[in-house]
């Protein structure tokens with residue numbers, strides 16, 4: 223491809239930005255057209271009354287291989303969670319930590335009712351197997367689900383229901399744990415390899431960093447594409463843009479519509495996060511809180527300002543609470559129901575918390591059916607001059623989006 227060849231990328235989420243970044247570094251001029259008012263797609267951060275509110279609770283795993291290659295971690299000023307969680311069970315919190323990285327918690331972990339000594343040893347075995355890519359082989363094959371893989375490792379019901387299900391259910395936005403084993407293995411390896419972190423300036427700093435490497439004038443916000451027509455894209459304004467290649471870098475549903483196909487019937491994974499402002503943090507330290515009681519709407523929670531103080535103004539605490547019910551049924555009086563459960567955990571001070579916002583995201587993660595059996599959807603080549611990328615082409619994660627962006631760029635570089 224000559225240096226003047228042009229590629230149009232539809233969508234400035236992580237996949238589209240990663241694709242553009244790779245092409246630009248190889249001297250290929252790109253135009254990125256984005257429908258919304260900012261880059262980032264599902265990874266955005268809003269500033270509200272001095273708080274940094276990510277659009278739904280999400281985190282960066284520093285052990286993600288593609289993210290570690292593509293992102294400049296030092297300038298993100300990453301702030302890490304403790305490697306473990308505080309599990310609420312039977313009226314109090316129990317500390318469950320990664321014994322390799324927080325050996326000081328091993329004794330308290332052994333005394334807790336969350337899992338037996340055997341479970342702790344099994345966790346170590348799972349860690350090693352994930353790092354060596356052999357979890358699914360051990361579990362009977364790549365067509366196994368996360369739940370089946372956990373069962374094959376022989377975790378006790380207590381460990382599975384009080385820790386693993388709320389934890390992984392929050393990661394995959396899927397309490398049934400039917401996410402395919404290869405994705406579980408990939409994510410568990412990333413957890414084992416690195417930290418769970420937040421950029422100081424919020425998750426939106428990740429796409430902002432990717433966008434900052436693009437040439438001025440190559441990114442066009444407020445520019446929705448309504449149709450693809452060979453090597454042209456038709457904008458909502460009616461204008462047509464031509465290029466040597468077009469990359470579809472939207473979410474799976476929009477990609478299907480732009481390809482002229484029906485939106486897949488399989489349900490996508492939904493997410494609901496409530497943000498509260500409190501005068502004091504209910505928990506000190508950068509802990510993830512898990513609901514191990516299996517009752518009530520709360521799945522996971524966290525005092526974000528204890529992880530990254532920049533998330534709240536001085537003297538305030540920002541609390542994020544994510545629901546375990548990802549079916550999308552936004553209940554009436556959700557705030558009251560969530561507050562009632564948190565009152566049981568932290569007492570009457572919860573009544574003084576100020577509700578900042580509730581984020582309900584209906585297409586947070588692609589449908590499992592898409593990830594389990596991509597039917598070729600994972601390939602970056604759709605037809606001559608038309609390419610695709612997005613989390614649905616890979617692992618349904620930030621890392622998958624970044625990787626698929628690079629794969630689309632590589633395919634274009636090879637083809638043209």
Ligand SMILES: Cc1cc2nc3c(=O)[nH]c(=O)nc-3n(C[C@H](O)[C@H](O)[C@H](O)COP(=O)(O)OP(=O)(O)OC[C@H]3O[C@@H](n4cnc5c(N)ncnc54)[C@H](O)[C@@H]3O)c2cc1C
Pocket residue numbers: 232233234235236237238255256257258261262263264265277278279280281282283445446447448471472473476493583585586587611612613614618619620621623
């Ligand atoms: C609440 C929540 C929590 C999450 N938690 C995590 C987590 O902790 N860890 C993790 O790894 N992943 C997490 N994810 C998943 C991760 O955010 C996504 O996998 C990733 O951001 C997807 O990036 P993408 O570029 O593939 O798609 P998107 O981010 O959806 O980007 C697509 C872009 O295309 C644009 N677009 C759409 N239609 C058009 C059009 N017609 N014309 C022009 N532009 C268009 C959109 O506006 C958007 O900017 C979470 C997601 C959510 C929502």
